[in-house]
Amino acid sequence: MSETPAPRRVQTDSPWEATFGFARAVAAGDRVHVAGTMPLVDGVLVGEGDPYEQARAAFGNALAALEEFGLGPESVVRTRMYLTHARDVDAVGRAHKELFDGVRPAATMVVVSGFVDSRVLVEVEVEAFRGATA
Numbered sequence: 572m573s574e575t576p577a578p579r580r581v582q583t584d585s586p587w588e589a590t591f592g593f594a595r596a597v598a599a600g601d602r603v604h605v606a607g608t609m610p611l612v613d614g615v616l617v618g619e620g621d622p623y624e625q626a627r628a629a630f631g632n633a634l635a636a637l638e639e640f641g642l643g644p645e646s647v648v649r650t651r652m653y654l655t656h657a658r659d660v661d662a663v664g665r666a667h668k669e670l671f672d673g674v675r676p677a678a679t680m681v682v683v684s685g686f687v688d689s690r691v692l693v694e695v696e697v698e699a700f701r702g703a704t705a
Contacts, residue, residue, distance in 0.1 A: 581639040596636040603640050605697040608633040616690050622659035625693040626666035633697040642699050649698040652680040663693055
């Protein structure tokens, strides 16, 4: 009987990971789950006031977490996009299509009342499939 490997976790420099006790990404079995990811690079908000740029930056951060497991956009099977304004649906959808049109993951987009940083317009989550590897 083979032993199931323990989940592997990736941490980043996000101040909330240590404060709230979570990992940016967790690989468990054949899945990698990337936590809600904001458009911060080196602690600086990217694209203030621009939902398209924020979506690109947030997905870029999520994809960087997947790279820690040797995965890229082609491994993504599910995305979730959280927006603070319904008016930003087209801009965020355009960013999503540019990154994932060839992959076509299952996707959800919802409007929320806000995030921990009020300048953030978009937060994303990503799930990836890595096959039956350990």
